[in-house]
Amino acid sequence: MWNNEILQNTVRFIVLVLVQVLLLDKILFLGYINPYLYPLFIIIYPLTGNKGLLILLSFLLGLSIDMFSDSGGIHAAASVFIAWIRPFVLKYSFGVSYEYNTMRVHSASLSQQMAYVLSMVFVHHFVLFSLEIFNMSHILFILKNTLFSGVFSTIVIFCTLYLFAKRTT
Amino acid sequence: MQQIIHFFIRNKNFLLFLLLFTISIAFTINSHTYHGNRFVSSANFISGSIFGFKSAITEYLGLKSQNEKLAKENRELRSRLLNVNPSGEVENTNPPLVVDSTYTFINAKVINNSYGRTKNQLTIDKGKKDGVVIDMGVMSPEGVVGIVSHTSSNYASVQSVLNTNSQVVAKFKKSNHFGTLVWDGKDPSILQLKEIPRIAPVGKGDTIVTDGRSTIFPEGIPIGTVSDFEIEEVGDYYRIQVKLLTDMTSLKHVYLVQRVDAPEIKALENEANDVE
Incomplete structure (x- = not known):
């Protein structure tokens, strides 16, 4: 069971990086709007999994994306950040009880899922674009980018979640 | 002493986060300051x-x-x-x-x-x-x-x-007035030419070429044409919009x-x- 989980996460890691750099980075809807699917790895990481390991894996995930897109360390920073705040986001989206039962992300109510995914995606994008543009006088440009790309990413992440959701019936 | 160790154990996730976040920021700043000595690049x-x-x-x-x-x-x-x-x-x-x-x-x-x-x-x-x-x-x-x-x-x-972060020395083909070509991050077909003095004759459609001064490009490689220009509110310089000749998207x-x-x-x- 434990081995299966390692394998599953490894495959997910590699597939997400490849899909991101080979496919999604080329979309450029309206010239600059790009969806980012790879935060999905952090979003659906097992709820009871080791938090330290998640932070480390997120760093490697972000760094792989950075390596392909020559962006220094912006994806790594954004990923590490959402990996660290994940327990807090989980707590306010699903309530305190999330730690004790074995619920899955896609079996919670839609509004709870929305709150969780939206917060993760928007925080991620805000950190990402702040570091990319690296100039607080362009805050409007950062917010605009965050909003448009964030909506796009959320849609792509939800589609992926539902496409690959395991039927529990 | 025990309390210090206890503190580390209790906050190990936060400390790990802090460490990795700092490393990422360092990579980012490093990639902004000088090209050539970055740690992670796609040329591997x-x-x-x-x-x-x-x-x-x-x-x-x-x-x-x-x-x-x-x-x-x-x-x-x-x-x-x-x-x-x-x-x-x-x-x-x-x-x-x-x-x-x-x-x-x-x-x-x-x-x-x-x-x-x-x-x-x-x-x-x-x-x-x-x-x-x-x-x-x-x-x-x-x-x-x-x-x-x-x-x-x-x-x-x-x-x-x-x-x-790019800066290319460029000049007018007809008058040899030179300035620095930068990009404001908005339109991938328009660059901005700065530091052209007010006395330079500027007209729409003028050709902008590279300047031999920088030793990177030979003199006279075409870059683009002037699509729009205005005089900056402060200082005696033009702010010129240059339409690129190269289609960077293909x-x-x-x-x-x-x-x-x-x-x-x-x-x-x-x-x-x-x-x-």
Whole structure:
């Protein structure tokens, strides 16, 4: 069971990086709007999994994306950040009880899922674009980018979640 | 002592986060300050071969338009070759693509291209093995593309002119007034030319070319044409919008150019700086 989980996460890691750099980075809807699917790895990481390991894996995930897109360390920073705040986001989206039962992300109510995914995606994008543009006088440009790309990413992440959701019936 | 250890154990996730976050920020700042010494770049074995593999598949999609571009360039070069004067001098046609033999050229293929971010980079399929070095100029058949920022043995990454960190010295073809070409991160076909003094004659449609001053590009490589201009509110300079001649969104074949005596000039300039 434990081995299966390692394998599953490894495959997910590699597939997400490849899909991101080979496919999604080329979309450029309206010239600059790009969806980012790879935060999905952090979003659906097992709820009871080791938090330290998640932070480390997120760093490697972000760094792989950075390596392909020559962006220094912006994806790594954004990923590490959402990996660290994940327990807090989980707590306010699903309530305190999330730690004790074995619920899955896609079996919670839609509004709870929305709150969780939206917060993760928007925080991620805000950190990402702040570091990319690296100039607080362009805050409007950062917010605009965050909003448009964030909506796009959320849609792509939800589609992926539902496409690959395991039927529990 | 026990309390310190206890503190570390209790906050180990936060400390790990802090450590990794700091490392990421350090990478980011490092990539902003000076190109060439960054830690993570797409010019490495893994990403290079993955992009190379992808490019080998998708290459066929753009073959027709790429062929047309190369044929057009061939036609231009051929017509210039036949227009050589009896005296053996090359006519001063525009653009003056015939440059002194003090420059060496390498041809390369773009295997990864970005133009939708504010810090855009390209990856090309030639590296140290083929003689590519950092600070070589990169140009397409139509004009300037960027500057080599990082190399590995088989691949190199290029800082595109569409990068808010890029600065290229450029001048007016007709009047030799020169300024710095930068990008504001908005439109991938429009660059901004700064520091052109008010006395310079500026008109829409004027051609902007590279300046030989920077030792990266030969003099007179076309960059773009003036699409709009205005005088800055403060200072006596123009702010000029330049429409790029190169379509940065469909690059495939590029040339790398290097001035043979660039290292000598660099060394001399560094020496002069050290004296100051």
